[in-house]
Amino acid sequence: MDSKPKNVFNVTLQEQAAVGTPGILDQLHLPPALITFLQKNQKTIWRVAGSAAVVVTVVSLYGSWREHTLNKAALAYDQAIELKDAQLKKAALQKVADEYDSTPSATWSKIALAHLEQAEGKTKEAITKLTVVDAETTAKSPLKPLLLVNLGGLYEQEKQFDKAEGVYQQLKGFKGFEAMALDSLGRIYEATNKKDKAVQMYQQYMGLIELGEGKKKEGKAVAQSFPEREIVQGSLNRLLK
Numbered sequence: 628m629d630s631k632p633k634n635v636f637n638v639t640l641q642e643q644a645a646v647g648t649p650g651i652l653d654q655l656h657l658p659p660a661l662i663t664f665l666q667k668n669q670k671t672i673w674r675v676a677g678s679a680a681v682v683v684t685v686v687s688l689y690g691s692w693r694e695h696t697l698n699k700a701a702l703a704y705d706q707a708i709e710l711k712d713a714q715l716k717k718a719a720l721q722k723v724a725d726e727y728d729s730t731p732s733a734t735w736s737k738i739a740l741a742h743l744e745q746a747e748g749k750t751k752e753a754i755t756k757l758t759v760v761d762a763e764t765t766a767k768s769p770l771k772p773l774l775l776v777n778l779g780g781l782y783e784q785e786k787q788f789d790k791a792e793g794v795y796q797q798l799k800g801f802k803g804f805e806a807m808a809l810d811s812l813g814r815i816y817e818a819t820n821k822k823d824k825a826v827q828m829y830q831q832y833m834g835l836i837e838l839g840e841g842k843k844k845e846g847k848a849v850a851q852s853f854p855e856r857e858i859v860q861g862s863l864n865r866l867l868k
Contacts, residue, residue: 700727754781772801788819829863
């Protein structure tokens, strides 16, 4: 009869080799109390060690699968975006979005689909698609402010000024996009005859730009050019007459 231990991790043999064999623990110069503890709890220790090995293996396999999926998704996206026929491109991008959900390629596919709708003059459809992507994108993502800029512009085209205002208010909270948000809010308020608010936004915009230029001069750097500055100044002068 086979007396070989029936254990997937061969625990019995390992226990005897590493813990149960007299002298091995002594040779490690461990404290007597620790040696006694290890000998008494050797089965539990090996079960924990075996469980840890399983976890490491599963995590490693998931990492490999994830990397493989990301690579396949990226390749599928690259192939889809290169298609010349608009309908074929839409179908291919939608397939990437469906089959590789929760990957960056799926996100970019959804954005590309929205841009295709926008290019065809289907602004409402583009808004619907971008709104979905925006809802799936966290505030920490560098993609978030870019989505807000795009959405705000589309809402303006549709004259949905209340929604555009909400988007630009969000945009104002992202570093590097404050000036754009203030300019856009001023434009929204001007279009909706909210003169005082428009003046306030434009003045904040000018102050922010002047502050930025002042810091650059202090650092002996060439002041950055802001093409929108003249437009905003013109709007501000007109409103203050």
